Amino acid sequence: MVASVQRVANANARFDAVLTIVLSNDTGSTLQTLTPMDVAALGVDPDSLANEVFVTTAAGIVPLKTMSITMQMLRPNLPWNPMTRWFSEVAVINPQATERLSGLEMRNHLYFATAPGNRMLYVSSTKTALRDILPAGSG
Template identity: 35%
Template sequence: MHQYGGDTTLTRLFLVCNDTGGNVLTVFKSDLDSLQFNSTQHAGALQGASLMETSLGQAPQDTILVDMQIVTSSLVELTPWFVEIAVIKPDNMGAARLSGAAMRRRLFFATAPGNDRLYVAQKKAGLIRDLPT
């Protein structure tokens, strides 16, 4: 955990959209500011610009490796800490924060016909047990 110089006492909770088409987590500049990110101290985390597929085609995007953990809204841990690549975006009111592939690699998701809920579980058996019949 925190292999890029992070401080275990500094975390940032945020709501993320589970975007099934997105491959990279979105991190906003304000996230880095609140985590007291320092480009010299945390230089190992910066990955430079990478060509990413966007809705308008390929475009260079600044990327960073972040230590993260997925928790519920009541802070119950769903995953252990892991490293995820993220795209650094400027703060933009109304911009969606996309989940990247981490959630889909570590958790299982399902919906049921006629139901407006998204079911999430750590194991596939948990989904089967919780889905309405």
């Protein structure tokens, strides 16, 4: 999945730096993951972040820094047109991340389906559009 990400200082402030990222739709992930390089690209020194949460990972419970962001999910075609409005999210900064995992918040803005065989994930911003893109005979 593709998203635009922007940092926020508070609920009313927006910054100009917008980063386009690719993330994995992980239904088991409850927190949006960013890397320290993502944070730096948004104009923030990752070492300056003070807020931490304890996260249960495959390696055990680890403290990870957090950052408030706004996100907008994009259609996976060029040009990447918006699929959602901008929404608020708290991301964890994982220095060991090999992939960016999706958090829960995007699931409040999109509809997901798989067809028989589970080879393809179908995503849409409305139920009707999701039904229309499913292969014949799957719904």
